[in-house]
Amino acid sequence: MAARDVPVEVTAPVVEMRGITVEYSGVRVLDGADLTLRPGEVHALMGENGAGKSTLIGALTGTVPILAGTVLVDGLPRTPTSVARSRAEGIATVFQESHLSPHLSVAENIMIGHEVRGRFGISWARSRKQAEAALATVGIEDVDPRAPLAALSPATKQLVAVARAIVLEPRVLVLDEPTSSLDESEATRLLRVVRRLRDQGVAVLFVSHFLEQVFAVSDRMTVLRGGRVVAEYRTAEVDRAELISKMIGEDIDALQALHSQRLSHHYAESSRVALRATSLGRRGMLGPTDLDLARGEVVGFAGLRGSGRTELARLMSGVQRADRGELWLDGERVQLRGPAAALRHRIAVSSENLRHEGIVAGLTVRENIVLALQALRGWARPLSRAEQDAVVDTYLDALHLAHEDLDRPAGELSGGTQQKVMLARLLATRPHVLILDEPTRGIDIGAKLDIQRRVAKLAGEGVAVVFISSELEEVVRLSDRIVVLKDREKIGELSNGPGVTVDTIVEMIAAELDGPDPGDDG
Amino acid sequence: MPTTTPARPRAAEGGLRRIAHHTLFWPVVALIALLAANTVYRPSFLSVTVLNGHLFGAPIDILRNSAPLMLVALGMTLVIATRGIDLSVGAVVAISGALSLSFIATSPNPGSLSTVLLAIAIALGVSLVLGVWNGFLVSVVGIQPIIATLILMTAGRGIAMLITEGQITTVTSPPFKTLGAGFWLGLPVATLVAGGVFLLVAFLTRRTALGMLVESVGINPSASRLAGVKARTIVWTVFALSGLFSGLAGLILASNVMAADANNAGLFIELDAILAVVIGGTSLQGGKFSLSGTFVGVLIITTLTLTVTIVGISPLVTPLFKALVVIAVTLLQSPRIRESFAARARQRAARPEEVSA
Numbered sequence: 001m002a003a004r005d006v007p008v009e010v011t012a013p014v015v016e017m018r019g020i021t022v023e024y025s026g027v028r029v030l031d032g033a034d035l036t037l038r039p040g041e042v043h044a045l046m047g048e049n050g051a052g053k054s055t056l057i058g059a060l061t062g063t064v065p066i067l068a069g070t071v072l073v074d075g076l077p078r079t080p081t082s083v084a085r086s087r088a089e090g091i092a093t094v095f096q097e098s099h100l101s102p103h104l105s106v107a108e109n110i111m112i113g114h115e116v117r118g119r120f121g122i123s124w125a126r127s128r129k130q131a132e133a134a135l136a137t138v139g140i141e142d143v144d145p146r147a148p149l150a151a152l153s154p155a156t157k158q159l160v161a162v163a164r165a166i167v168l169e170p171r172v173l174v175l176d177e178p179t180s181s182l183d184e185s186e187a188t189r190l191l192r193v194v195r196r197l198r199d200q201g202v203a204v205l206f207v208s209h210f211l212e213q214v215f216a217v218s219d220r221m222t223v224l225r226g227g228r229v230v231a232e233y234r235t236a237e238v239d240r241a242e243l244i245s246k247m248i249g250e251d252i253d254a255l256q257a258l259h260s261q262r263l264s265h266h267y268a269e270s271s272r273v274a275l276r277a278t279s280l281g282r283r284g285m286l287g288p289t290d291l292d293l294a295r296g297e298v299v300g301f302a303g304l305r306g307s308g309r310t311e312l313a314r315l316m317s318g319v320q321r322a323d324r325g326e327l328w329l330d331g332e333r334v335q336l337r338g339p340a341a342a343l344r345h346r347i348a349v350s351s352e353n354l355r356h357e358g359i360v361a362g363l364t365v366r367e368n369i370v371l372a373l374q375a376l377r378g379w380a381r382p383l384s385r386a387e388q389d390a391v392v393d394t395y396l397d398a399l400h401l402a403h404e405d406l407d408r409p410a411g412e413l414s415g416g417t418q419q420k421v422m423l424a425r426l427l428a429t430r431p432h433v434l435i436l437d438e439p440t441r442g443i444d445i446g447a448k449l450d451i452q453r454r455v456a457k458l459a460g461e462g463v464a465v466v467f468i469s470s471e472l473e474e475v476v477r478l479s480d481r482i483v484v485l486k487d488r489e490k491i492g493e494l495s496n497g498p499g500v501t502v503d504t505i506v507e508m509i510a511a512e513l514d515g516p517d518p519g520d521d522g
Numbered sequence: 523m524p525t526t527t528p529a530r531p532r533a534a535e536g537g538l539r540r541i542a543h544h545t546l547f548w549p550v551v552a553l554i555a556l557l558a559a560n561t562v563y564r565p566s567f568l569s570v571t572v573l574n575g576h577l578f579g580a581p582i583d584i585l586r587n588s589a590p591l592m593l594v595a596l597g598m599t600l601v602i603a604t605r606g607i608d609l610s611v612g613a614v615v616a617i618s619g620a621l622s623l624s625f626i627a628t629s630p631n632p633g634s635l636s637t638v639l640l641a642i643a644i645a646l647g648v649s650l651v652l653g654v655w656n657g658f659l660v661s662v663v664g665i666q667p668i669i670a671t672l673i674l675m676t677a678g679r680g681i682a683m684l685i686t687e688g689q690i691t692t693v694t695s696p697p698f699k700t701l702g703a704g705f706w707l708g709l710p711v712a713t714l715v716a717g718g719v720f721l722l723v724a725f726l727t728r729r730t731a732l733g734m735l736v737e738s739v740g741i742n743p744s745a746s747r748l749a750g751v752k753a754r755t756i757v758w759t760v761f762a763l764s765g766l767f768s769g770l771a772g773l774i775l776a777s778n779v780m781a782a783d784a785n786n787a788g789l790f791i792e793l794d795a796i797l798a799v800v801i802g803g804t805s806l807q808g809g810k811f812s813l814s815g816t817f818v819g820v821l822i823i824t825t826l827t828l829t830v831t832i833v834g835i836s837p838l839v840t841p842l843f844k845a846l847v848v849i850a851v852t853l854l855q856s857p858r859i860r861e862s863f864a865a866r867a868r869q870r871a872a873r874p875e876e877v878s879a
Contacts, residue, residue, distance in 0.1 A: 319748060343750040350748075357748050362741040362809045367734055374731045375750040382731040425749065 013038050013072075014171050014203045015091070020059050020069035022052075022227075029055050031227040032069065037172055037203040042194060044214045044235070045207045047224035048247055048305065048470050053207055056224065057174055060205070061093050062086040084113075092170035094162050094178055100149055107131040107145035110164045134163040138193045155186030162193060166202075173197060174205045179213055180306065191217045209306035210487060211240070211509070223247055240510030241503065244304075272330070274464040275347070275433045277316055280325035286311040287489040288325055293433060293464040298455060300479030300496075301468040302505045308488040309468050310352055313435045316466070317349035318342040329433075343376050348431035350422050352438035352468070359418045361411025365401070366392055368410045368421050373428040395424035400450050416447030423451060427458075434458060435466040440474060452478055472502040484508050545803040548854040549818045552801075552847060556825045563833055576705040580828065582713075588824040589712035590615070590771035590788070592817070595795040596723050597653075597764030599816045602799050603740045604757050605808030606660060606667035611768040611795060613678020614652050615788025618645040618772030620685040623782035627693045638697040646769045652678070653765015657758035675792070682784035691782045702777030712774045719767065724813050733811075736760065740808030794823050797844070801851050822847065 015037040022030040030052045037043050045053050058064030060071065062080030071078050073089050080086040083093070100109050107128045116126040131145045138159045149157060158178060165173055175194065179187040187210070194217055198204055208214055214221065215235060223231040223246045231246050274295045279288035286308045293299055301309035315322045318336025327334050329345055336342045339349065351357035360368055370388050377383070383391070392406065399420040405413060410421055419439055426434060436455065440448045455478055459465050469475050475482060482494045486509050494500055494508075541547060560567040560580070570579035594611045601608045622645040629637045652674060659670035704711040727733030738746045739753045746753055768788075775787055800806060801822055802815025826847055830840045853859050 339748045340750040340752055351745075356742070357744045360738045360742045360745050360749075363734070363738055367738075371734075371738060371746070371751065372749040375735065375746075375752070377731075379730050379732040379735050379756075382729070429750075 011038055012075075014074060015060065016072040016075075017056070017060060018070050018072070020056065020071070021067045022055050022059055022064055023067050029227050030059065033224065033227065033229050035060075035205075035222055035229070037205055038220075039171065039201045039203050040198055041220055042198050042204040042206050042218045044218035044221040045205060045224065046214065046221050046243065046247055051224040051247070052227040053224055054176065055227075057093070057176055057205070057207070060086070060172075061091060061174060087168060087170070090169075090171035091174070092165040092168060092172070093174040093176070094165040096158075096161070096177060096180065100157060100161055100164070102148070102150035104149060105146050106135070106143055106149055106152070106160055109149050109160055110134055110145075110167055112164075114168060130167060131163070134167040135160070137166060137197075138163045139189070139196075153186075155182050155189065158182060158186075158190060159193065162190070166197065170202065172203045172205065176207045177209065178206075179208055179210060187213060209304060211244075211304065212487060215240075241506045244506045244510055245502065247304075273328075274330065275316065276328040277312075278326045278328070280312070280315050280322050280327060282311070282315060282320065282323045285320070285488065286315060289490045291316075291483065291490070293466065295432070295464050296459050296462045297480045298459045298465045298467055298478050300475035300482045301466060301485060302472055302475045302482050303485035303509065305470065306488075307485040307509075308490070309483075309485045310437055311488065312483075312485065312490070313349060313437050313466060313468060317347050317433075317435050319349060319351075340375065343372060343429055343431075346430065346432040347435070348372070348426040348429050348433070349435040350426060350437055350439060352441065354415065354418055354422065354441075358422050359410045362409055364407050365410050365413065365417075365421055366406045369395065369424045369428060372425050376429055391428050392424075395420075395427060398454060399424060400447075414447075419451060420447060423454060427454075431463060433464045433466075435468075437468045438470065439467075440469060440471070448474075472505050476500060476502055476505070545812065546815055546818060549801050549803070549815065549822060549851055552851050553818055553822050553825065556822065556829060556847075560825075560829055560832060567832070572708070575708060577708045580832070582710065584821065584824050584828055585713045586710035587828065588820050589710070589716035590774045591791060591794055591798065591824060592716040592820045593719055593767040593771040593774070594764075594788075594791055595798040595816050595820050596720060596813070597760070597767040598792075598795040599799050599802070599804055599811050599813060600723070600727070600736060600760040601667070601764050602796070602804055602806060603736050603808055603811035604760055605740050605743070606757065606761070607796065607806070608656060608671045608761065608764045608768075609668065609792050610652070610656060610671040610674035610678055611764060611771075612788040612791045613675050613682070614649050614765055614768035615772035615775060615791055616682040616784050617652065617678055617685065618649045618769035619776030619787045620682040620691070620782040620784050621645045621648055622698070622773055623691050623693050623776050623780070624685050626695050626698060627691050632693060632695040633697065635697045638695060641698065642701075642773060645773055646766060649769020649772070650762060650766045653762040653768075654758070656765060657761030660761060661754040661757040679784055682782075682787075686782050686784045688784075690784075693780050693782075695780070698777050699780055700777070702774045702779075712778070715770065715774065719770065720813065720817065723763075727813070732756075732759075737809055737811065741810075794844075797848055798823055801848065822851070 013036045015035070017033065017035040019032045019034065020030055021028065021032055033052065033056055035045070035056060045056065047053050055064055059066050060080060062082045062085055066079070071080060078089060104112070110131040111127040115122040116130060117123065118126065128145050132141070135141050135143055135145065140156055140159050143152065143156060143160070149160065152160065162178070179190055182190065191213060194204055194206065206214065206218055218235045221233050221235055221238065222229055223233070223243065225247060233243070272295050273292050275293040277289060277291045279290060281288040289312055291312070301312060303309045314320045316327065318338050318341055321337070327336065329347070334345055336345070336347070342349065360371065363371070366388060369392050370383055373391060374383055395401065396403065401417065401420055401424070405417065410418060413421070423436070423439060439451050452474070455465055455467060467475060467478050476496065479496050482496055482500070482505060483490060484492045484494065484505055492508055494504065557568065567580050570577050570581055572578070594615070598608055598611065622641040625641040625644055626632045626637060631637055656671050656674060659665045659673070660667050700711055701715070702712055706714060727736065735751050735756055738749070738751055739756050743753055771791070772788060776782055798819030799816050801819035802812050802817070804811040804815060823844065826844055827840055830837060830843055835843070
């Protein structure tokens, strides 16, 4: 990409979004959000899952219809209605490498949709030449544009995705989680390209769950929470702890009682270790991690999404196989070949992705509750109706589930009820180790309280519980011990006590990587 | 209170409406319409007479002719419920028929019961192995079902040709003929066999947990895996069953004509079976399946074929008739079409108020 004539007033915004409001089937996902992008600046969009980042990007690139608000490009009002149209206005999106076509060549991937046309249709020679120029801009001129994309490494593919976005010389470049499939050195390479583009005067909108990358590359940041902009900072001036607490938000705490209850609970120090992980890890997923879970203990995993908290849970429960390290269950080495094996070892796990890995939407609530138990028994030994009723009734009242919902398809019920159904399904297998990944995400306060109470009670009954939540208050409230993760590594462990607050954890996450303090104060 | 009965608005709308909302409503209506049309054309259509202690008549013909398709469609229902599809059933039908008849033809005593039983066992055993092969390709190797079974669909007829050595083997064996053309207790043996398998499958899926686990895998494979369901074993099992049932269907078809035709036995039966399953309301996207729906679907397709013969239309246009009925039934079942009908009805109801507003 050639250096262009940068406007004299470098600070004049190229894109201004004002009061953007978006609703999906009546649910307001963006509520009057503002965003300003200036040429020669990398602007980071921050926020937890569901904060509205992707929606805001969609509103900018024309994939999401805007209910209210204006988008100004060069000071003129525009209504982005399609990706093609926003591209014509100079707004380009870098797709994740998984959105490229593996069987097309590199040049085809870059030029698809805007091939150079000659008298006899597409001129592939000239198209390839343009593709080569774009490859050079992103610093991978050694890649053969005729090679099939599938032959490249993930990092190179991601750079090809950047090349695809910049080939039309956009003035605004949107990168949504561009580094999620890259390792550290690959990510560094990509960030270098982003900086170079910025220096050429491109306005970059950057979204990443990796905090350090955001701090390394961005000049300015906007923080979203619950569809609203809660802060805008210059990156150089921002306090990390403040940023993280802005992202997470401080809920009105109606649950303080549970906290003090948990604090007075204090599991017996002599408790047997139920599950022990030693240097458990998997390449590209989680660094080697040591962890002990004791009976009757709630261990919270704290960290932002992508920090490795879900990955650790999945490796501990056989959902994904570790390629290093060992798992010990009640002092015996176990190898979990899958979730079914884990269940036989009395390790039950729920996924953070309720819709895709939790609820079987087409089955009834009753079937969903007995599913894991039935799978454990095998198909040939069906649970009789009476046995099903006994199982279902055990959890119905405890979780405040409605009797008349039992024979409705689980997919018709609210998120909170579905989470309770999931919990009931796991509990029906009488687990010794219970791993809950985001069991309270996006549900109302009542359902949340039901689930938290149940978790506290389980620990009292001697179950080893892992509790993962994006809401740190919740983790602090429930956990005996908190494992803190960041950038796919365990960075420390805290014994919960009167001195431990959300800020303690936030400071741990925000601290620079150079001195990871184990903080294990027993 | 959990004891209070929840207000169910639908209950007030009356039983007729509920029947009309049943998934099998339109398929049954289509079947009745077909039978009625036949009766109008030939008033004696529905009459069943007793001859030599056997029941005779068009309804009995429909039941008997349905047997092979019923068997194939049963296996297909289970496969489709797991989000799969089995295109190889026709080829398995041909292999099974060719194997049994070739074995009987080359045996020293084609008429003996032991020869026939051995022939049946060999054919069913090989069919089961073929089903296991399909299941292996899909569940272990991870090939898409349509491709995995396409392999056997194309290769299978070649295998059948090898078995028959390219000849259409004609055999005389009274015990074997009983399977396809015999009667027992006044009913065709083929019908009894298919009925027995139907009941067996119904028992296997609805009285054990197999049906629920099959549906769970079909609706959401990843969630099922996390719940400890062994999706691989289940998918493998349904493909094996599909092979076995197709083999049984092949035996009945071969016994009916007592000739092994490697090229034409069970030709396009996979399409009829898929149609029967879809007409019966089991979604090709997997999940909830309906064995009784498949039953009605099979009857519709067999009745259609018979109708064409009775009315005297050239068999060449049978596919066209099938297509028309299938289009009609699937459109009536489509949620989107139903929704647009309902929306139109609501609009019509709402229009007077809009005018006054």
